[in-house]
Amino acid sequence: MTRHLLGVHPPLRGNLHTHSTRSDGHLRPDEVLTWYRDAGYDFLAITDHQVEPRPTITTSSSVDGILLIPGGEFHPESTRHGDRWHIIAAGVPAGFDATAFDHDPTGLIRHLHAAEAWVSIAHPSGQGVDATDVEQLGPVHAVEIYNERSRWWDERVDGWYLADALASRGHHIGGVAVDDAHFDGRPDHGHGWVMVEATDRTVDAVIGALKDGRYYASQGPRIDALSLTADTLRLRCTPVEAIFAAGRGQTVRSVIGDNLVEAEIPLASFRGGYIRITIRTSSGQRAWSNPIHV
Structure with missing residues (x-):
């Protein structure tokens, strides 16, 4: 019997880590969405930093032709190095509030799962985290195995060391390529994405396919x-x-x-x-x- 892992549904191209003027990005949410739509993307998660002054999560858009996935980047304290975590969540509901978990990263992970969000570890090499750190944090769906912004920030672009270590320990955790775009003059947009085999072009279908692992990451080849x-x-x-x-x-x-x-x-x-x-x-x-x- 053949098990078809990819190639069942036409894939949707999307970026799962991007910033706007609601945190430290340099384009408004509508401008970011317009850029990605015009570049041929089907969906985009705007994941502004959820730190003070805490921005509202972008949950609606007036830009036609691209699906907005509500999301955020969360920064509870702290990793074993004393730094804040960088945790990406997509499919976050309107009104989601993580304030109570600013000092409780494991509680945040539980809170995100209760909200039925998809959860990923951002630029793990830049955070200096390993498989034990992630296991202690709690269950996540993916880690960023390529982050374009890191290419222009710290040259720590590769997260496969973490994804491989977690897979070797038996964890079913995916790997995503992202831009982490800020549009601040550096070419940090349009270089890493996911191709998601969702059953239709809705937020629920995209999040469901991500959780099921029905996607691959790319810089160009299919x-x-x-x-x-x-x-x-x-x-x-x-x-x-x-x-x-x-x-x-x-x-x-x-x-x-x-x-x-x-x-x-x-x-x-x-x-x-x-x-x-x-x-x-x-x-x-x-x-x-x-x-x-x-």
């Missing part, structure tokens, strides 16, 4: 189909120069060539752990599947 049989992972994609399958420890398979558009990866060496796919174009753009436990 994963057109991903399926699992009893002994093989099958991939179809747009032309790339390299396809990598990574798993627990040093477990890896790679396929290198010109204009690769498909691969079949035997699962035998990944058994009892997980497998995830990275594809890379000749210009260095990548796309990533979520970890798949096998």
